[in-house]
Amino acid sequence: MIVLPSRSRQDGESARTMPTFTALLRSLASLRLTLVLLAVLGVAILLAYQSESWRSWPLAVPLAALSINLLAAVGTNGIFRRQLPLLIFHLALVALLLLVAAGRLSYLKGTLELAEGATFEGRLVTTDAGPFHLGNLAAVRFVNEGFAIDYARGLRRGPTRNAVSWVDEQGRRRQDVIGDQHPLKIKGYRFYTSFNKGFAPVFLWAPERGEAQLGAVHLPAYPKHELNQAQEWSPPGSRAPVWIMLKFDEKLLDPSGPSTFRLPEKYSLVVRFGERRVELQPGQSLDLPDGRLEFRELKTWMGYDVFYDWTLPWLAAASLAAVLSLGWHFWRKFAAKPWDA
Amino acid sequence: MSMERELQILWAAIVAYVLGGVLSIVGVVLRRHPERTVMGFLAAGLTLHTVSIGLRWARLEHGPFITMFEILSSNVWSLMVVFLLAYWRMPRIRATAAVVMPVLFVMMGWLMLSHPGEGFFPPTYRTPWLFIHIGMAKVFMGAMLVALGVAGVILLRRAGIGVQKFERLPDDKRLDELAFRCLAIALIFDTLMLITGAIWAQDAWGRYWAWDPLETWSFITWLLLAIALHIRVTFKPSPHRTAWLVVAVFVLGFVTFFGVPFISESPHKGAV
Numbered sequence: 350m351i352v353l354p355s356r357s358r359q360d361g362e363s364a365r366t367m368p369t370f371t372a373l374l375r376s377l378a379s380l381r382l383t384l385v386l387l388a389v390l391g392v393a394i395l396l397a398y399q400s401e402s403w404r405s406w407p408l409a410v411p412l413a414a415l416s417i418n419l420l421a422a423v424g425t426n427g428i429f430r431r432q433l434p435l436l437i438f439h440l441a442l443v444a445l446l447l448l449v450a451a452g453r454l455s456y457l458k459g460t461l462e463l464a465e466g467a468t469f470e471g472r473l474v475t476t477d478a479g480p481f482h483l484g485n486l487a488a489v490r491f492v493n494e495g496f497a498i499d500y501a502r503g504l505r506r507g508p509t510r511n512a513v514s515w516v517d518e519q520g521r522r523r524q525d526v527i528g529d530q531h532p533l534k535i536k537g538y539r540f541y542t543s544f545n546k547g548f549a550p551v552f553l554w555a556p557e558r559g560e561a562q563l564g565a566v567h568l569p570a571y572p573k574h575e576l577n578q579a580q581e582w583s584p585p586g587s588r589a590p591v592w593i594m595l596k597f598d599e600k601l602l603d604p605s606g607p608s609t610f611r612l613p614e615k616y617s618l619v620v621r622f623g624e625r626r627v628e629l630q631p632g633q634s635l636d637l638p639d640g641r642l643e644f645r646e647l648k649t650w651m652g653y654d655v656f657y658d659w660t661l662p663w664l665a666a667a668s669l670a671a672v673l674s675l676g677w678h679f680w681r682k683f684a685a686k687p688w689d690a
Numbered sequence: 691m692s693m694e695r696e697l698q699i700l701w702a703a704i705v706a707y708v709l710g711g712v713l714s715i716v717g718v719v720l721r722r723h724p725e726r727t728v729m730g731f732l733a734a735g736l737t738l739h740t741v742s743i744g745l746r747w748a749r750l751e752h753g754p755f756i757t758m759f760e761i762l763s764s765n766v767w768s769l770m771v772v773f774l775l776a777y778w779r780m781p782r783i784r785a786t787a788a789v790v791m792p793v794l795f796v797m798m799g800w801l802m803l804s805h806p807g808e809g810f811f812p813p814t815y816r817t818p819w820l821f822i823h824i825g826m827a828k829v830f831m832g833a834m835l836v837a838l839g840v841a842g843v844i845l846l847r848r849a850g851i852g853v854q855k856f857e858r859l860p861d862d863k864r865l866d867e868l869a870f871r872c873l874a875i876a877l878i879f880d881t882l883m884l885i886t887g888a889i890w891a892q893d894a895w896g897r898y899w900a901w902d903p904l905e906t907w908s909f910i911t912w913l914l915l916a917i918a919l920h921i922r923v924t925f926k927p928s929p930h931r932t933a934w935l936v937v938a939v940f941v942l943g944f945v946t947f948f949g950v951p952f953i954s955e956s957p958h959k960g961a962v
């Protein structure tokens with residue numbers, strides 16, 4: 350309960366405004382309102398579940414209203430002064446809410462692909478970020494050192510073990526094996542391996558003018574697109590589209606037993622350019638109108654999901670505070686009377 | 691050891707549960723108190739059930755968390771553990787077995803109809819979070835089951851069915867207090883389940899929340915629990931109204947646990 354300061358009686362202005370303000374606060378703090386708002390939130394959650402377009406305002410409005418309701422209650426309802434754990438619990442809920450909101454404004458989610466041996470240079474294939482994303486992804490570097498995945502009978506994917514290396518803040522070269530629930534964490538970004546991975550022919554492209562460049566072309570994901578291991582692409586600076594396809598006869602992943610993701614032992618690369626069709630072995634090359642394309646070797650590529658949300662440790666802390674204070678509150682309440690009904 | 695042997699032991703466990711459950715119902719109807727025998731049957735059932743789950747675990751090298759058969763079996767097991775503890779420690783509410791056991795019979799029947807074949811244990815399940823998360827969920831449902839038993843007695847009495855049959859139980863007001871305590875415990879463990887689930891999802895799938903059906907329905911269940919507790923402090927409802935709230939939370943929790951995995955093939959949509 351708010352006790353009005355005695356000075357307000359002398360001051361005509363605040364004597365009139367303070368009680369109305371208090372009355373307003375009291376009605377905002379209504380526990381009946383809490384129930385209505387919690388029910389509205391329930392409906393909003395169902396809508397958000399149905400459709401992505403319902404995941405911002407329809408959730409934000411009841412949540413904001415609940416926060417106002419709660420803060421008004423904290424200001425006016427004496428129970429929060431008498432019961433500290435209850436107060437901590439409810440404030441932790443507000444903190445969680447604010448953190449989730451901050452997270453939604455500043456998160457980043459994206460995907461990228463890296464061939465074995467290639468370095469991540471800050472570029473993503475797809476990006477989805479909050480309007481105030483302030484991370485420094487452009488400065489993040491790491492190298493995909495290759496991966497291993499075992500499959501059980503029926504092509505059931507086992508753990509992914511992806512070796513990665515990077516240079517840490519102190520300038521030391523670091524290595525780790527990531528995969529599944531073990532992401533690589535650099536500068537607040539978490540890089541997760543994904544089920545997306547495949548083969549990547551590596552080419553040396555020597556244009557007629559300019560320097561030769563080494564690069565990999567990522568074929569569609571394997572084994573997901575097992576039957577479509579082809580890709581159309583143009584060498585850098587070239588206007589000519591080239592169609593390539595990886596050809597091999599082996600059964601790499603055998604559904605009838607355990608197997609391991611690996612490169613085919615015997616393969617060739619079919620290259621179609623205009624009317625021409627040639628099959629290249631590693632080391633062989635092909636002359637195109639504006640340069641020479643050499644097929645160097647076959648490698649693998651790994652697809653990664655990247656996630657950034659600086660609020661994660663704070664969310665964990667607020668959650669912990671919420672559940673501990675909730676436990677404390679009920680412990681105190683129940684310890685006062687015996688359990689056997 | 692073969693799957694047949696595991697199933698035989700499981701059926702034996704179910705027979706023991708059913709005998710214990712039927713005896714407890716008959717006891718209430720005839721106003722007898724065969725409580726030690728009931729406890730003996732339930733404990734025997736639980737022991738056999740533990741052996742059956744253990745054998746399957748050793749054979750498949752993973753716990754009972756994947757197929758509907760496994761989810762039902764491990765939940766019947768954990769609900770029996772919690773209920774047996776309550777039965778043992780709170781002698782005055784033992785007659786609630788007559789309400790609780792039929793719910794478990796439904797689950798056992800469903801268990802017997804579901805396919806005991808092997809499922810796929812995804813790589814993201816190889817983490818202690820699996821046990822922590824599922825453990826919290828099981829305590830939550832266990833607390834709700836005890837609450838349901840108590841609420842059931844309140845409602846039966848009000849319907850005039852069990853006034854004399856349940857006369858040895860405490861009065862409605864005290865049952866109401868007990869149901870409320872169970873709801874409070876349920877809220878704590880439901881909260882822990884959501885938190886640990888979010889931590890695991892962040893690790894396994896790179897996001898702590900993604901509106902998958904199980905996540906969403908669990909959150910709604912949590913919200914309903916909060917609403918139920920708030921209704922209690924706001925309106926101080928009579929015991930039978932609180933009892934209906936308990937039933938509502940239990941039903942929603944039950945549908946979330948066993949209905950949602952039933953419609954999507956893995957416990958969580960993003961799990962594999």
Ligand code: HEM
Pocket residue numbers: 378379380383387415416418419420422426428435439442682877913916919920922923
């Ligand atoms: C989803 C969010 C919320 C949850 C999970 C929640 C949960 C709880 C719990 C568990 C209690 C303790 C009940 C008891 O000890 O019997 C409680 C009490 C209380 N809550 Fe909340 N609450 C939420 C939101 C709010 C909001 C928005 C308000 C704003 C008015 C509020 C105001 C109160 C008050 C005043 C009490 C004390 C009631 C009393 O003991 O007299 N709560 N809440």
